[in-house]
Amino acid sequence: MIAQVLYAFFTVVLGVGGCFGYFYGSNWLLDRTFPANANNDASAVRNLRVQANIRPWLFLGPALLLLSVYLIFPVIQTVWLSFHDRAGDQFVGLANYKWAFYDDQFRLSIFNNILWLAVVPALCTLMGLIIAVLTDRLWWGNLAKSLIFMPLAISFVGASVIWKFVYDYRGAGQQQIGILNAIVTYFGGDPQVWISLPFWNNFFLMAILVWIQTGFATVILAAALRGIPEDTLEAANIDGAGPFKIFYRIMVPQIYSTILVVWTTITVLVLKIFDIVLTMTNSQWNTSVLANLMFDWMFRGGGDFGRGAAIAIVIMVAVLPIMIWNIRQANNEQKGH
Amino acid sequence: MANIKLTNINKSYGSAQIIKDVSLDIKSGEFIVFVGPSGCGKSTLLRSISGLDQVTSGTLEIDNAVVNDVPPSKRGIAMVFQSYALYPHMSVFENIGFALENQGLPRAEIKKKVEAVGEMLQLTSYLTRLPKALSGGQRQRVAIGRAIVRGAKVFLFDEPLSNLDAALRVQMRMEIAKLKRDLPNTTMVYVTHDQVEAMTMADRIVVLQAGRVMQVGTPMELYENPNSVFVAGFIGSPKMNFITGLPAEKLKAKTIGVRPEHFEFSKTPTDISGTLDYTEVLGSDSFLYVSTSTGMLTVREPGRTQYKTGQKLNLKPIAEHVHRFGQDDSSLK
Amino acid sequence: MLKRFSLEPSRIALNIAVLIIIALWTFPTAGLLISSLRDKNDIAASGWWTALSSADVAKKGRLKDKVDQVEKDGKFTISGNVFEGADGVSGKVSAFGTKVQAPGGNPAGTVATLDNGQTLVVNVDGSYVLTSPTKFTDEDSGGRVFYIASQPPRFTLENYQTVLFSEGIGRSFINSLTVTIPATIIPILIAAFAAYALAWMKLPFRGLIIAIIVGLLVVPLQMSLIPLLKLYNAAGTFMGVPSKTYLGVWLAHTGFGLPFAIYLLRSYIAGLPKDLIESAQIDGANDFKIFRRVVLPLCFPALASFAIFQFLWVWNDLLVAIVFLGSGPDQLVLTGKLNALLGSRGGNWEILTASAFVTIIVPLTVFFSLQRYFVRGLLAGSVKGG
Ligand SMILES: Nc1ncnc2c1ncn2[C@@H]1O[C@H](COP(=O)(O)OP(=O)(O)O)[C@@H](O)[C@H]1O
């Protein structure tokens, strides 16, 4: 045990130290090679300019290198693969996209993705807004928000164990250990196999993501609410507006852009949703979504990189406009004050 | 000792030309004030001198050396920002000593210099504090201390007093004036939009408008001989009155300018008569707002005034103090 | 102080509403925590919520053998306690019986007459006396007894002991830390430098670089796995080193985390007062020094908020670890271990629940200790205040 801990410790020190070492070392080397400490003589000024031209690339270098290897290279590779056949040897033009268009499983995944998109971002944002408003003036509001936020810290594997205790099914007559079936049988209903219930099982999976993401929406929106000038609320109160009117006429418009940012952030996340479906149903019972379909084509039985790649491109192209819009929005907001 | 020489300086951001052909000679040890309305390019000009912004064309010399391409840290300048720009996470000592640290000075020497500056600015007992634990005036002094400690040849100030309340502003104005006395060899360039600051502190004032130098001169020169309607209107408080029409034509001018303190009252009707609209009593002076056929005029009277609102007044400018301006708004001599 | 304007008609209703929401939200996690502390037989036998109150459970046991009989006043008695030998069961008996059809036929303390003339008394504390007018023979040996016991809530740390010391979870815990700590610190460092360069330094193509980095936010991670796996294998073969190394997984997490990190940190660093940076420039600090002495200390909230995200993401990640790390005991991370347990020990709820809770303890600790910076760091670009 001690040996393991020591080994782990040294590995960590080496990894982190190497990274620090690069930045310190390269900058030290630059300052050494082009010394600029002497006061005001021409060579110092010239060296300073050389430094100013080189240093940004020292700063950016590792990031650009890693981004190229881990993201840009795979993206290019994927684009290329999406125009090739299953093993990636034969150019097939748009065949993979055409296949996707007519494939039932693909259509199902798109349909499910759209279902997720319609439900999860809206529900998370709405719940987040409600909780943020309700907890705004509670003395224990921060504690409450932390508890709501907590699921975000839990892994999808952990979450799937947690939710097994919610959705677990035992045959009628047996004692239920899943809370949902326990409630249903308590009121005299028949226990259900929730995660294989056609169509509705999607919503039981979505509930998990809502459970996880609402905390994110809550803390962001709560901060935005606190940024609303107090006097506008008081003025509305004096003007005779009731609580609900104040909420949707005064509060919501003032944090509208934050609401949009939260909504789109979750939308982007939902488009890439993968883990919940993998750990809860493994795409069975018609719960497949695009990322899982791609994963299956690439890694599992499918073994067709071309098709998997085409699905990946579809996901990226779908996220891109939302992302651009999202960032525009954030930038506009930044300029606004 | 360092003089500053600007020759045909231009500065553009994209297609917008902000500084237009500015030439200026700032003598060594001089306290020069750039004044002008907000947005006229004062900060831009100052930043060009500091090197934080590059000029688009023209030559900039400090201490007789062209510094167009020299980075800020090598120009021998120090700058005091409007926001003070104190490093919030560093103590007062570290804030003042940061520049010395960057020069690679030994610790003991840094300590000696910072403490000397702290003494000079009465900051000795605050050296270990963080900026957020200081009052506005103290922060201002730390910002000045950072400039002093480096022994820079040129100090640049960008509206350093505009974040202070009125009383503190007067006090700091005096402290900066004292600083100027203590550092007679340091050239100081001071930017403000407040003409009172300009008048009280400057050796010479540079009036800017829309990126152009309108006039350069000592405060009294500008007060007594403004070369244009703009300068005449900008310098002096309350503002100079401008009168057009018959009274101006009589003096062969398009516009005449009369400062509020340069009116006399006449028992008999004059060219400029009107009714007293409103009076402001300041104690030492009273300002009378008189509504006339050429517009609202401000008249200053020492002490109290005997006139009542609604009363008819006949005004007569004191002839030797009348400023005459021609068709192009420039002064007619 | 001005009281914050009040939206709701009544504070009490508000508190209750929030309490209900909190209960709803914490309920699933509470279920996991409670289950992990229950006896392994109970977890699968009854809902975790029943563990909180005393429960009536039907039990059965065996009476003692004929060798324990005692003769007294011409009667033969066997006495003992039903809880003896029933492992871990204790509590109070409310009723008992000798037939499976009527396990609670006789209230505790009453005398039940058996078919063969024997009588049995089981008391509340579980002690019993079996009395027979004749000597007990082989036939009577070890008769069955049924009883209803009311059990107080029982919790045990046994599951955690099992999981930490015999299931290899402890080892995986260390592996997870070995992956997570560098995979959190390295991207912070690299992204912070890049963010500073993109926010404050003069360099060509700055806008384009920013746009590309933001664009990379949309790349679905699963997509890059195959190309990278090939690359790793090729690199491993080429350099004669194993392709599955900690270094490899750190760099992978760093690469995947960078777009968000740079995006977040850049908007925060760009929002620092311009005067501050320029003042440092005039003070003669070069960009490395400005970054180290001025920018880094000031963007701590943003660093912390990204650290939370990245830590949670890496700690909770399964996919990247599966692909870039081996599955041997020296490299298997917690999520991988848990996933393996889900497959192999899917029925062993006691192991699953305790392991799951072990995996979420660290991220929860990290989250709660850094959360006050979370919003501040995140909001630099998007919301006022914060
Ligand atoms: N970085 C910049 N990019 C574009 N325009 C600028 C920039 N900085 C200043 N300006 C413009 O230049 C003009 C002069 O600004 P400034 O020098 O700050 O005025 P002031 O006299 O109030 O200090 C303003 O109209 C301002 O909008």
Ligand SMILES: [Mg+2]
């Ligand atoms: Mg300005």
